[in-house]
Amino acid sequence: MADHPKTVITGLDGVPFGMIKYFADSGVMPNTSELISKGIFKRMCSSIPEVSCVAWSSMITGQNPAAHGIFGFMDLLPKSYKMTFPNYSSLKSAPFWDEWAGESVIINVPGTYPVRQMNGVHIAGFVAIDFEKSIYPKPLAADLKQMGYRLDVDAHKAHSDMDSFLADVDKTLSARIEAYRYLWDAVNWQRFMLVFTCTDRLMHFLWDAYENANHQYHSFFCDHFRKIDAVIGEIAGRMGKDDLFVMHSDHGFERLDHEVHINYLLARDGFLQFKQDGEITLEKISPDTKAFALDPARIHLNLKGKYPCGSVEHSEAEGILSQLESLFASLEVDGRKVIRDIYRKEQIYSGPYLDDGPDMILVAAEGFDLKAKLKVHALTGKGPFTGKHTQDTAFLLVKGLADPAIVPDEPAVSDIKGIIEKGLISA
Ligand SMILES: [Zn+2]
Structure with missing residues (x-):
């Protein structure tokens, strides 16, 4: 693949089409609104099941579960009833960053722990257990620790102390943004992928806060998306006119009854x-x-x-x-x-x-x-969750495609890799 254009992929875990549209239309996400007006914005289908590790594995490989081998968050060991957590080592197809030429920066893609050697920088997403095994190349771990980088928010806190959980969400987001800014300049990358995952946690616990403007955490919920939108605006402003910008979620969300x-x-x-x-x-x-x-x-x-x-x-x-x-x-x-x-x-x-x-x-x-x-x-x-995953309300936003017909009418997460490949060839 040629040296140019560059590709930036911004992932928002679990964010449904309707929510991104509402926040774009209502002024919470003005930068996203501008990108929507210039790009292709569509409702998208998740993987089946609509579970993050399955959906992200489908996105990064362009394959379905019977080809990449990840069928769920947990699975059974062969010929047994023993549960295991499939992880990046269980992924049987190559992610795009192993196939395409040039350096990649990959931050926080779910299901990519433990990291392995690659051309560029990789910070694993959940479920990431050991910090050192989540960072490639290894020396970067010290820099990330210094900036207070967190692999994931501590969702257990939400069960006992919502304020402390939300403080953790804020810190995790800030450190993720600091890591993106640092790596944007430090690496001579060809493609940059940054995934926000606190969105999913917020929607599990606080879907009711999204729906109800009088809810005590409604403004926190909206502010979280305002902060992400500010990063989207910053990134869009740093991109060249021939570069490809992709923003998407992996599944949708709705109220849990x-x-x-x-x-x-x-x-x-x-x-x-x-x-x-x-x-x-x-x-x-x-x-x-x-x-x-x-x-x-x-x-x-x-x-x-x-x-x-x-x-x-x-x-x-x-x-x-x-x-x-x-x-x-x-x-x-x-x-x-x-x-x-x-x-x-x-x-x-x-x-x-x-x-x-x-x-x-x-x-x-x-x-x-x-x-x-x-x-x-x-x-x-009914447990503590107020929101639940959905299959067909994910969203996809692409800007910079020379030929809009490259995006199918009803895109699925497994189409994104192919859209980028075709988009870069046609540019
Ligand atoms: Zn979730």
Whole structure:
């Protein structure tokens, strides 16, 4: 790829199309508003499921889960019921910064821990555990520590002390901005990617503050987006006229009315059973189990040969999937349908890791948050969250494309890499 133009990608984790439009129209995000007026601004589909690590993995590789191997925030170790956190080492396709020529600066992309050698600078995003393993090249870790860089906000604080959580959100954002300014000048980069993730945390805990102008944290919520917009304006002002600017989210958000517990439903209707020793964990499911769910609503048949207690023959699979389809399609809470879409894996995934994925994936209807918790005593519940992820309300904004037709009518997160590639070639 040629030396010019440069590309800047700004990610806003979880920010829905409607919110960015509202903040742009209402003066909270004036710089974003100006970019929208000059660029291509579209509603975008997330990955299925609409989970950050899956969506960002799809964005940076241009692939779907059966090709990049990341199906969820947690997954099972092969041939077991043991949970593991897939991370950057589990990603089976190359991210764009390993494929394209020139140096990249990559800051805070979820699912990219631990970092590895690359051409440029990489600061991992959540879930990033060890600071040293989150920074490439290593000597940069000392500089970042000095500027108070934080890998992630401490979301646990939100459960006990909201003010202290919000102070942490502010500090995390400020340090992230300082790191971007430092690296912008320090590295001779060809592409620069900066992701803001506190947006997702704020929306989980304070979606109600966004919707209600009288909420005590409404101004904090809006101010957070004002601060991000100021950075967007600063970046846009530093870019050349032939450079490519991409701004996007990985999934959307909306109000959470009810959590719905899919494994409770499977157990209630006899698809999921546990051994008689009283322990309710996946490792204690009985061989009579036909299906179980992993978060948020990935349905796995308990297939013979795939799992230690697997008993479902391949010849039985279609019959069980049909029964499950009827169960999910008819599920209602408060007179409202809970499941909007039901997919078999072959409908939405393709690639060499298809067999590792779930057999069926559910997308929730508005207001419902699907969960795969095991130790619950009711079909529905409500925790501290007031907002939940959505599948089809992410946003994409691109400025600087010579040919606007490069952006599909209904873009998905896995299209972004291709849009940038084509955009740079056509420039
Ligand atoms: Zn989230």
